[in-house]
Amino acid sequence: MSGSDFDLGAAFIPALHKPAPLLPIAKHRESLLYLVESYPVTIVVGQTGSGKSTQAPQFLEHAGWCADGKVIGVTQPRRVAATTVAIRVAEEFGCEVGKEVGYSIRFEDVTSESTRIKFLTDGLLIREALVDPLLSRYSVIMVDEAHERSISSDILLGLLKKIRRKRPDLRIIVSSATLQAEDFSNFFSEAREDAASEARQEGKGDIATIVSLEGRTYPIDILYLESPAEDYLEKAVSTVLDIHTNEPKGDILVFLTGREEIDQAVQAVSERSAQLPPGSQSILPLPLYAGLPTDQQMYVFEEAPENYRKVIFSTNISEASVTIDGIVYVVDSGFVKLRAYNPRSGIESLTVTPVSKASAAQRAGRAGRTKPGKCFRLYTEEAYQSLPSANVPEIQRSNLAPFILQLKALGIDNVLRFDFLTPPPAELMTRALELLYSLGALDEYAKLTKPMGLRMAELAVEPMMAKTLLSAPSFGCLSEILTIAAMTSLGGNIWIQHEGEKKKTESAKRKFAAEEGDHLTLLNVYQAFITKGRNESRFCHDNLLNFKAMTRAVSIRNQLKRYLERFGLNVDESLAAHSTSTGGGSSNKAEQIRRCLTAGYFAHAARMQPDGTFRNVSGTTVLHAHPSSIMFNRKADWVVFHEVMETGTKAFIRDVTRIEKAWLLEYAPEFYKTG
DNA sequence: GAGCACTGC
Known part of the structure; x- marks a missing residue:
């Protein structure tokens, strides 16, 4: 910490270690090209700002990777990223977007015959594989932000590993944050039964290689609490006021878990900032979460008025999806709301969970984008040490039915043996297979039915x-x-x-x-x-x-x-x-x-009880109509619903429609044969 | 009478 004697020093102590700086991408141009030339898979490690997503594809294009009319594909986990990166690269390349450099996302295909570098969402590339199983139009595929471990990027990596065996010419680049680089390289190097002999020939370690790039970020002081906070929301509010009164100019970004907390914190800060001594700088507290109308979201990007310090209370949306300039201080509650899926009950839940070390690092990094910053972690360094190094990959905590269906449509019959980066729990697989069977998408041998199953896979719902x-x-x-x-x-x-x-x-x-x-x-x-x-x-x-x-x-x-x-x-x-x-x-x-609706949603049926709650068909789970539903506080008998989600201690059903019990037996006789 | 973190086709 700097020399000034603020109170914050009493509560926060500095971190012991700081990461060593690495080398920037421009210096690595030659070695990157050499590695891509020599190795089928290159893992590029670099933080945001290292220029990997914008520079690497251009290096490859100039080096002739598109000479024979082939395309360099770069996947992104989000639509905005695909479009904004494409626009920037087109600018640097000196072409119109959609010409040599283009992008393709759902509902928007801005590419043409002349497109050589194509940015697209990873979900869309998986879909392209339905039409072109070997992705033969691509010479290089770069999977960006792979460390986020979204379901689609995980599945894409599995597909690419498989495709590579049939297309040795294909070059794969995986871009990742530091912590998991080894996982990716092991994944591609690792021998599996059918590829064992090939791997023996090539020798382990000859398939994938790792290159590290420096991020263009400024140093960030990480500060921890000396003792755990009883109430992180209250601690977040008081820390904001402490920073405001003791630290030099610079906006503050506070990570909380959800809308309710954020609204409370905004309220508390505006009340307390009214008590600041007259003449001092004021605080402008702003909320940021995905559910906020777009016009209100835009406020966080505007510069604060003269004599105001901007404080943004945000959900995880600011961790990767949204970047706000001018943040100098980050306050990290250490918590995030995460989705989980219970394969037994089929109920999704949304619960407050401690963040991973990777998340904490990402959050801290948001402080150093324009100048050196500080990150105040509302937990002790001991607590930090006990955090998991990375989040549980999405594929291990989601309903897999849509993805199993896609894999089947891609001709991968034995999904249990699909080469997953991290295999999902067997129970999740079983549940998904059972549901797909009951819907008639799979036959009794778990083969995709035609045309029903194949058509279901093609529909984007x-x-x-x-x-x-x-x-x-x-x-x-x-x-x-x-x-x-x-x-x-x-x-x-x-x-x-x-x-x-x-x-x-x-x-x-x-x-x-x-x-x-x-x-x-x-x-x-x-x-x-x-x-x-x-x-x-x-x-x-x-x-x-x-x-x-x-x-x-x-x-x-x-x-x-x-x-x-x-x-x-x-x-x-x-x-x-x-x-x-x-x-x-x-x-x-x-x-x-x-x-x-009953013919499709028979597995999501429930019956209202005299007390107004619902019970699923087996009677094991109590369900509540979500307050947003028309059926909230109305009488009904049997219903089907679109989804069920547990928050707090209650499971809520959303998008609910009345049906007749007899219809369940009529349209799903096998599913309800005991009824 | 009480509430959805975030993506994607």
């Missing part, structure tokens, strides 16, 4: 919704189900909720409410948007609807419709014109929709 869509023609409601599929895959972003205006949102929703449940309500919302809202800018505003989300629903619907038409299924839109709300002459249509 989760398996139960895919089944619902493919069943819809026989219920005469394909147009409506298309809309429902698009609306449910948006997640919870349909409504705009302004602070302290919960009541307003509720009454806005009620206008579209359908007696039958949330799916029909979503259908009403979409149809109102299509008929009135698309051209009237006031429609969304007046009804507290999220215009961006609704526009996205239109895109998703169009894309799904194109898939279905390619399958030869005719989408008759003429019937969709009139409303399906109760009371009209279309209650038969509403029933067909509910029946069709």
